[in-house]
Structures are given as structure tokens and as C-alpha cells.
Amino acid sequence: MSTRFHVATRKGLFTLDRGASGWSITQTSFLGDNCTLLMHDARSGDLIATLNHGHFGIKMHRSRDGGANWTEIATPQYPPQPADYTPKATPLEGKPAEWSLKLVWALSPGGPNEPGVIWCGTLPGGLFRSEDGGDSWNLNRQLWDDPRREEWFGGGADHPGIHSICVDPRDARHVIVGVSCGGVWKTRDGGGAWEPGGRGMRAEYMPPERAFEPNAQDPHLVAQCPSHPDVLWVQHHNGIFKSSDAAASWSEIDGVQPSAFGFAVAAHPHDPDTAWFIPAVKDEKRYPMNGRVVVNRTHDGGKTFETLTQGLPQQHAYDLVYRHALDVDESGDRLAFGSTTGSLWISENAGDSWQTLAAHLPPIYAVRFEKTP
Template sequence: MTGVRVLVGTRKGAFILISDSQREQWDIHGPLFPGWEVFHIKGSPGNPDRLYVSQSNDWFGQVMQRSNDGGKTWETVGNKFIYAGTPDTHQWFDGSQHPREFKRVWKLEPSLTDPDTVYAGVEDAALFRSSDGGQSWQELSGLRQAKGHLWSPGAGGLCLHTILLDPGNPNRIITAISAAGSFRSDDGGQTWLPVNKGLQSNYELPDPSTEVGHCVHSITMHSAHPNVLFMQKHWDVMRSDNAGDSWYEISGNLPSDFGFAIAVHAHEPETIYVVPIKSDSEHYPPEGKLRVYRSRAGGNEWEALTHGLPQSNCYVNVLRSALAVDSLDPCGV
């Protein structure tokens, strides 16, 4: 398509926003699945008309949907997410072990090349893959072998919310879990390593050598530099230059280093965006001013972007999937 499409999941349903390259006027389609919480809606890079949706409802549970025509029509697909092998446990808030139970799909990530292959990150945390367009799902259970019994839920639950596919290495997958940390597979999801060296969570994890237990909120990468990762952690904005083997802080002059969302410019791999939130108990922008902060130096040096954003009495939150960029020139945020 010559313009831009924004796929939006809300507690009221899903919406599809379409504009031309000027992005001044938008056609809004929806709500789709009205009355349902849409945790994620994602299009296939290999076929933009192929869309996947994860919807959830307190009464009717979890439902997966697929569209083959850009959202004009939908069909229900497979919804059986069964953990492989003997059911295991994870750490609960009080440190005890708690049975792992499937609740919902948080994240969908279609293959970069095959529209029928799609990954799903779920709560309680695990990674599933479908190779038949979502009709059936198989767990990549090796992820839970990476000290899964020590993973504990964050405030939103024990959710696998980030899936990154390396465009230069089809065997590499990077995931992030709240509150367990980040993990990497270099063999297509069969085996996994925690990649959290350098992360600091002094209150929850006083031992700096602890491999899992960090509350990672989001990770992003630029396709041209897939070894460079940018992370918004519970506190701290972090960077890795070696695919997660080690991390260092780049929060710099941000007014708060707490937040949920992070994005990288489509054409400038060292330009990144975050939305600082006041704290983990006060989920709104500092001073009630909604500001997107941009670094053109890969972190540490940040400038506030405020034009068109409310600069007084704004007490909203911006969650991890609510910040995105398009591929047009100039890049839209």
C-alpha cells in the first residue's frame, strides 16, 4: 500500500486506521469485535492482507481470529494452547510455586516471510507457533527450560509480551516476559538462554548476577542492525550491542526512566523514542505533560517532542504496544 495503516487493539474492540502518505486525514474502520478486549492485532509482512487478532472476554475467554482480506471479513481459527509435557509451575508473588495456567494471548508476531507462520506469546508465559495460519498451535517448550520455575508475574500478569524475529538470521528469536526478563534462541526456538546481564533490579533482585526475574516492559530493534536492542525496563532504558549478551543504561536526561513503550525510527537505527511515565505507582506523564522523547544518538541524550500533544492536565498512560512507527519518509510516530 502507498499510504499507512495503523492496527489498534482496545478494550472496546479493534480498529483499522488508514491514511495516504500525507497522514493528515484518516479513515477509521471499526469497532471490530465490539465488546471484546483485543490484546493484539498484527499483519503479516509477507502478505499485508493477512491479519491475526487475539481477543479476550471475561465471560467467553480467549478467541483467535484471522482475516485474509485486510480486515473486511474474519474467521475464527485454532484456540487450543496446550503446554507441552507435564504441567509445571512458576513462582507466585509470595515466592511459592503456582501451577502454570493458560489465560490469554498477549502478543502475535507473524513470520517475516511466510503468512501462515505466526508466533504467539501467552499468559502464563510461554511461546507458541502455528505453521498453518493459526489453525493449530504448538508450544516451543524449550523456553520454559530457561529457569521457568523462577518466573513470577508482574502487575499485569506473567505475560510474554515481546517477540522479535531477526531478519538476517531466521534461527534467532528474542522474547521478553514480565517479570522474568529477556531470552534468546539461536536455533529456531528449540533452546533458550536468559540474556539479562547488566540489568539492575535492586529492590526485587539485590544479587546483580541473578539471571531471571527482571521486569522487562518492551524491547525493539532496527532491521538493519538486529544485534542492537533497545529496552524499556520497569525502571531504566537500556541498550545491548550484542543481541542481549550484555546491557547498559541509556536513560540519560529523561525526566523519568519508568515507562512501557519504546520504538526505533524506520530509517535511522540510532534514533529511538520513549514515553516517560512518572512511576510504577503513578501511571501518567511527569507534570501531567504528554511528551515523546527522542534520542538521535542511540540513547543518553534526549529531547522532548511536544507539538500537538497536551502539555497540561494530561494523566494518561501509554502502554507497550501503543507506540509505533511507520516506514514512510519522513517516518511517522
């Protein structure tokens, strides 16, 4: 079981350790700076933090001693735009996606047999790969130059972006990415060729005749079951979807209460039928239903859900949980999540009960356990 996790917030990075008397914040990094994402690389032990300095742009830092010391590393850079290239206007915004880094939105280690490989998803939609632990990055041109990429459009943000990267533990060349808005895309050859996932997702915000178009979907997060990598769970703008065939097809899970809207989803590391979601009022309001923070858990592949409340605030709580702010450890027993209003909870019994670890942190963007490989 994991005994350490990190919390990326609007005002820095916080590390929590489990000591004899329970969990506590043991380390702060980048205090005051906007830390938007953190990745722990179980292969090397490296931590990579992403900072957005506003005035001075997006930077990445790496720690090789558990967060005690950090060194700035390379930040993904979009290559120069070709002089003869005329970008196409996106379908909803009516203007081209900008050709410049706007946000680092996903960081995932490559496979166990490719040390140093890291994938990075960004706004406005570029997927980058490092082969040296983040010392350098290259834009995946095959996906970026695909004309269908120009059909992508912004979800909550003004630009489309890649927020989910799932590397198949059986074969690291098999990578699935989630795009808001651009659906789910997959490669079987490590990024040489890309195809959108199959049909089954449904976009209410599109005209009815285009509602099932794979490239117009808004998955908020794609979570892969590590021990059954063909099983994928998606918290989508319009509900919850599941694939059991590595994104070849999707089925919608109906009737989820109190809501099928949300951002976060976590897949159980060993049990393909178990996943957790954090529901919220859809979609222009985005707060817990009736001011009650709850976690939804299925143990039967989405046929039924339990709504877990023990230890969570059940009145006048307006904590929204962003897509990267829920994580499960390698055992499947420990889960942690944090909210836009700086609350942080942990469960050590797979969500049956929760403990409040903090109530006054800055807005939380990401929660990440340190997991053993």
C-alpha cells in the same frame, strides 16, 4: 510509508486510513468486545486479532481481506499438565504459575523465508508457534520445560508473560523474547535451545545481591532495529537499556528526563541510533509527568534525548501508554500511539509534531501499522 494502522481497544478494533484529507477511522471490528492485540503479517497481508471474552475465554480471529471479514481460528492451548509434575512456586508470589492460557501478550510473524510461521507469547509464560498462519499452535516445550522458566514471576500481572518477540530478519532461527518478569531470552536454532541474555539490566525491586540477575529482570518491551538486528532497545521497569550485541550485554542509559520509566519503545527501522519512548511517573503511579504527554526521542544511540511536545496535551493529561500502543512505520517517519484514556495521536515527521486523531476511544491496548515487507 504506511497509510493504514489498527488500534486494539477494550471495546473493539478500529482501523484508520490516510485519505486525501488526512487520517480517519474507516472500519470497526468486534465493537463492544475486548480486543487486546492485533498483528499484521506483511508477508501474507493477514490480520490476526486477539479477543478476551472474559466469561468465554481468549479467542483469535483472522482476516484475509483487510478486516472486512473475520474467521475464528485456533487459540494457543497449553497441553495437559503431566501427572507426575510438581510445579515450583515462583519466587515472589510463592505459588506456582498456572498451567493454562491467561492472556495472549505478543504476536510476531516469523521470518520472510518461512511463510505461515507466527510466534505467540502468552501469560503465564508459554511461547507458542504456528506454522500454518494460526490454524494450529504448539507450545515451545524447550523454553516452557526449562527449570529456569519456573523462576519467572508476575510484573504488573499476577502471572509472568512474554510480551516481546523479535525475529532476526537475517536469520529467522534467531529469536529474542522479552519476559515480565524473566528478562530477555534468546534462541539461535528456532527454539530448540534457549539461554537468558547477558548482564547489564538492573532490577531495583530485587535484593541488592540479585539486582543484576538476568532472569529476574522486568523489561516492559524489547524493540529491535530491523536493519541492525543486533541493536535492541528495552524500556525496563527501572529504566532504559540498550544492547548492541544481540542481548549478549546491556548498558543502562542514565539521566533520561522527565522520566526513564514507561512501557512503550519503538526502534527506528533503519537507524540504529534512533528510538522513541513515552515516559511516565514511575512505577506505582503511572501517569505522564506533570500531566504533560511527551515523547522522548534519541538520535545518537541514547547519549541525548529530545522531549517532543508539539501537538501533544501539556496540561492535565493523564494518558498512560501501554507497551504495545506505540508503533513506527517502515519509513521511520510515521508514528502513532494511543492511551489508556482513549486518545490517539499520529506524527508524520518522526515525532517532531503530532496530531490528535481521537480523544474518546476506549482504552487502547495496541497500535499497529500495516507495513510493507
